Amino acid sequence: MSSFMTNPAAVRWLAKSTALPKSALAAQIPVLRSIGEKEDDEDIVQMADELEARLAR
Numbered sequence: 001m002s003s004f005m006t007n008p009a010a011v012r013w014l015a016k017s018t019a020l021p022k023s024a025l026a027a028q029i030p031v032l033r034s035i036g037e038k039e040d041d042e043d044i045v046q047m048a049d050e051l052e053a054r055l056a057r
Helices: 008-017 022-039 042-056
Strands: none
Touching: 008 022, 008 042, 022 042
């Protein structure tokens, strides 16, 4: 997951997500996953999986 914070698309998603209410995070995880799939970046997909798992707890 080291490349997550160096990927411009992931950083843009993170910057936009921080402006949203906490309740909107669950709806943003699929957006992050689709970015990872589009960029063919497994680190972004893994981050989406990790966020989803943490929200499920």
